[in-house]
Amino acid sequence: MTNKPRRMFQQVIDDYARLEPEGGDTWNPLHREVELEHRVELLRRLAAGLRAAAVETESLKILDVGCGNGRSTRMYLELGFDPEQLMGVDVRSGALRTARHMHAGIQFLLDEGDGWPLSEGAVPWVSLCTVFSSVRDAEDRRELADRIRRIVPPGGHLFFWDRTHALDFAGGDVLVPSDWFEGFAPVWESPAVVAGYAAHGTTEASDVPTHRATLLRRC
Numbered sequence: 001m002t003n004k005p006r007r008m009f010q011q012v013i014d015d016y017a018r019l020e021p022e023g024g025d026t027w028n029p030l031h032r033e034v035e036l037e038h039r040v041e042l043l044r045r046l047a048a049g050l051r052a053a054a055v056e057t058e059s060l061k062i063l064d065v066g067c068g069n070g071r072s073t074r075m076y077l078e079l080g081f082d083p084e085q086l087m088g089v090d091v092r093s094g095a096l097r098t099a100r101h102m103h104a105g106i107q108f109l110l111d112e113g114d115g116w117p118l119s120e121g122a123v124p125w126v127s128l129c130t131v132f133s134s135v136r137d138a139e140d141r142r143e144l145a146d147r148i149r150r151i152v153p154p155g156g157h158l159f160f161w162d163r164t165h166a167l168d169f170a171g172g173d174v175l176v177p178s179d180w181f182e183g184f185a186p187v188w189e190s191p192a193v194v195a196g197y198a199a200h201g202t203t204e205a206s207d208v209p210t211h212r213a214t215l216l217r218r219c
């Protein structure tokens with residue numbers, strides 16, 4: 001019997017094969033009211049985060065890590081970014097096929113477990129939209145954070161949007177971006193109560209935040 005080394009991020013690939021089988025669009029806001037609310041709150045916070053960063057947006061290069069089928073990448077187009085400024089990366093080839101089909105002008109990269117073809121300090125704005133909440137393994141979270149730390153130059157930003165807690169299948173722990181992103185300083189934060197979601201550990205709607213946007217700046 002061979003002892004095959006574990007592929008980085010295999011848990012995510014396995015869980016998403018169930019959550020969003022190839023060719024699927026599980027989180028289409030047209031079909032799920034809660035997703036519509038989620039996207040609206042996310043778009044609001046992304047615009048606010050970009051304003052808070054006070055960056056020059058015209059030439060800003062953006063990498064959407066965990067872009068899935070590209071919905072979170074295409075959101076930047078709504079805010080006036082050019083497709084050539086945008087890149088997405090994911091570990092799921094099927095989701096990337098959809099992403100490329102939806103917008104051929106955005107570059108989408110498949111991560112096959114051995115890193116990203118991006119040089120150190122090459123990306124001044126990284127976006128992470130609902131990614132860590134489905135990554136269970138501490139080693140995978142650390143690797144993901146390390147890769148982001150390498151490609152963001154001093155003064156560059158990380159926009160982090162997610163549930164307040166990981167999903168149950170990913171551990172259900174409280175998500176605190178600063179725990180992983182050493183070398184980044186918090187700039188701005190905005191909690192959100194997304195209608196239709198119950199706060200972690202509850203079943204009823206309340207005014208307890210369900211999601212949070214955090215903007216971090218690389219020191």
Ligand SMILES: C[S@@+](CC[C@H](N)C(=O)[O-])C[C@H]1O[C@@H](n2cnc3c(N)ncnc32)[C@H](O)[C@@H]1O
Nearest residue numbers: 009012066067068071072090091092129130131
């Ligand atoms: C809930 S989906 C969100 C997709 C997209 N960001 C959006 O908002 O529509 C989470 C995505 O993160 C991806 N992902 C998780 N860990 C990853 C990693 N280490 N590298 C790249 N993508 C990852 C998953 O494959 C999945 O497509």
